[in-house]
Amino acid sequence: MTSAHVAFYKGKIFGVLFVVFICGVAAGGVGMKAYLEHTAASRTQTGFHPDSPRLAVERLKEELGLDDKQFSEVHSVLDECIMQEADMLSRIESLRSDGRARIEMILNDQQRETFRNLLLKASDRQ
Numbered sequence: 001m002t003s004a005h006v007a008f009y010k011g012k013i014f015g016v017l018f019v020v021f022i023c024g025v026a027a028g029g030v031g032m033k034a035y036l037e038h039t040a041a042s043r044t045q046t047g048f049h050p051d052s053p054r055l056a057v058e059r060l061k062e063e064l065g066l067d068d069k070q071f072s073e074v075h076s077v078l079d080e081c082i083m084q085e086a087d088m089l090s091r092i093e094s095l096r097s098d099g100r101a102r103i104e105m106i107l108n109d110q111q112r113e114t115f116r117n118l119l120l121k122a123s124d125r126q
Helices: 003-041 053-064 068-106 109-125
Strands: none
Touching: 053 068, 068 109
């Protein structure tokens, strides 16, 4: 391969990588905007963001005048509660999945298909 070919392919590779990078940046921007719009809709009435316990505790620290020890303890309680909630949600999902599988084992093929469609419709409404 001549140096002209190498330079040509290097330019092509650089161009492809640049386009992929720009597409990734654009996709990230769109995804971040969608995420922020979704999470903004899920804020509680108090204005605390459910996905950001640190921000919630910081706001409590300011509004309640928490000292450093209280701040640390409140943060610890929130961390513990969040972990327990995540564990519960995981267990609930496992129970649902197990229940669906057990129901599907009882049904014939046509009923199973109808059952799956009903589940899809129910999830679309949520």
